[in-house]
Amino acid sequence: MRWNNNELFILRKFYTDKGDVYISKLINRTPNVIRIRAHMLKIKRVEKDIKLSSDEDQIILGSLLGDMYCGIHHTCKNAHIEEAHSKKQFSYLYWKLEKLSSLTFNLRKTKIGALHFDSRVHPILNSYYRLFYKDGKKTVNRDILDKLDALGIAVWYMDDGSYPKNSYSCTLHTNGFSHEENVLIKQWFEEKWDICPKITSFLKGIKRYYFLRFPAKESRKLIELIKPYIHQSMQYKTGNIFETKSETKRRNVLWEIDL
Numbered sequence: 001m002r003w004n005n006n007e008l009f010i011l012r013k014f015y016t017d018k019g020d021v022y023i024s025k026l027i028n029r030t031p032n033v034i035r036i037r038a039h040m041l042k043i044k045r046v047e048k049d050i051k052l053s054s055d056e057d058q059i060i061l062g063s064l065l066g067d068m069y070c071g072i073h074h075t076c077k078n079a080h081i082e083e084a085h086s087k088k089q090f091s092y093l094y095w096k097l098e099k100l101s102s103l104t105f106n107l108r109k110t111k112i113g114a115l116h117f118d119s120r121v122h123p124i125l126n127s128y129y130r131l132f133y134k135d136g137k138k139t140v141n142r143d144i145l146d147k148l149d150a151l152g153i154a155v156w157y158m159d160d161g162s163y164p165k166n167s168y169s170c171t172l173h174t175n176g177f178s179h180e181e182n183v184l185i186k187q188w189f190e191e192k193w194d195i196c197p198k199i200t201s202f203l204k205g206i207k208r209y210y211f212l213r214f215p216a217k218e219s220r221k222l223i224e225l226i227k228p229y230i231h232q233s234m235q236y237k238t239g240n241i242f243e244t245k246s247e248t249k250r251r252n253v254l255w256e257i258d259l
């Protein structure tokens with residue numbers, strides 16, 4: 001669809017300072033289309049100088065190990081972050097947006113009813129892209145892991161962890177990473193946190209996937225480490241933190257056996 005003179009006037013007047021989301025509310029164009037047109041006309045945004053807090057850094061690091069994606073559009077030189085969650089986890093996603101207050105986000109519902117956020121591109125996010133992505137594929141290495149504190153691990157676990165109540169053990173679904181990367185994560189937990197997970201695998205088609213399972217004793221250590229940072233909506237992933245006394249008694253018996 002051709003741009004009329006009024007739309008081009010609004011683009012030139014507001015893009016540099018206000019950006020694509022603001023303009024999309026004034027004209028019937030998507031933010032992505034607006035960014036492309038601005039790029040074609042060589043109109044550039046003035047990036048605000050921001051500094052992420054330590055908590056924001058940890059939330060991004062933990063999220064990128066989990067459900068978050070970081071990328072650079074072909075029309076941009078700077079990176080953005082994005083993530084989506086199902087209806088059950090809307091409050092968790094809103095919590096992330098609230099905590100990442102230094103950044104600006106677009107928020108929308110997808111066709112399948114999930115909630116999706118996409119940040120405005122910014123130079124401060126480029127370091128995360130370089131840290132996590134090699135040839136466009138998300139990776140994990142010791143440099144990334146060594147940056148994590150308990151908050152970062154908690155976010156990673158809230159994104160990709162599970163706690164089947166009957167098993168009394170935590171699982172971290174690291175199956176997006178290779179076997180070698182899973183070995184690296186396992187060693188990092190052991191060396192830095194004295195938590196010893198086991199590498200488990202499953203076969204899907206002809207490909208084998210690997211993930212970490214924490215025996216009962218090690219699950220107790222992991223939960224004790226991250227529980228101050230667990231969002232209320234994610235309490236179901238921590239099992240024993242909010243269980244009844246009878247459940248605690250049963251758990252302690254199982255942990256004694258596991259010792």
